[in-house]
Amino acid sequence: MAQPAMNPWRFIASGFGSGLAPKAPGTFGSLAGLVIGCLLLLAGHIALLAGIVVSCAIGLYAIGRLPEANEDPGWIVIDEIAGQMIPLLALYEFSIWGALLSFALFRLFDIWKPGPVAWADRRKDEWGIMGDDIIAGLMAWLVMLLLHLVSPL
Template identity: 40%
Template sequence: MTDHPNQVSAENVPPSVWRNPWHFLAFGFGSGTLPKAPGTWGSLVALPFVPLWQWLPDWGYWLALALTMLFGFWLCGKVAEDLGVHDHEGIVWDEMVGMWITLWLVPEGWGWLLVGFLVFRVMDILKPWPIHWIDRHVRGGVGIMLDDVLAGVFAWLAMQGLVWLKPLVLP
């Protein structure tokens, strides 16, 4: 048994994750069922999509972000309601979208993906203001998504700073 009712454990992984396509998506293709750090696993699952999305024009990647975010408001709210838990820790679609936001307009390459992953996880875990406030006070699908969307925006700003500084730091 876990100490927190929203934490993922073998006892509280809903079986619907494996039979309901909405639950499967919200649980990051099943990654949210892993017992330790489901948000980290969900963030990792998001990474293979980024090189594919980087083939799109910048506006195409932005459109994909907008669509996955809007879809996530509905998806996360629906699955949370289905499960009867406001923000089940296994719901990681929000982390996936946060990762995709973090890596928009970042150069291609696994090094950038790794740095973006680390920067996003730090923002998502530390939840600087106003992310922490939103996490505690905004409910429903919007509340589930919005803290990770903002963590993604903060991480994106940090990544853009790194992209801009790279020529000044590295030869």
């Protein structure tokens, strides 16, 4: 079956094309989120928070416009982009180690899907598609906040 034609909603949902990687599209989407999030963090936490809110809102809207979204196809990665930016909020300032830790923790929770992540993942609509990654991002953020108790990030 041929891929549907690219349109603005597919382009956004595919993470600006990062989700079209032939292997591991979720990881490529997360990497895109990491780069975008780090650039926003360099501009400040308010810019990063605004980026998260905007990516969530646009992601929900774009996914809701795609008829095949109820199957949660792997190429939809705007959710990974939004979710990956969340744990970066725990960093006092940009650091390579902090960025790598946020990436590793987000991917861990996104792949492992503990408790509430799995619950959201079972929804096969735009709220479930975005929700599981937002929850995974929040869980990674909480772990990073706890790590501040033992080490500055």
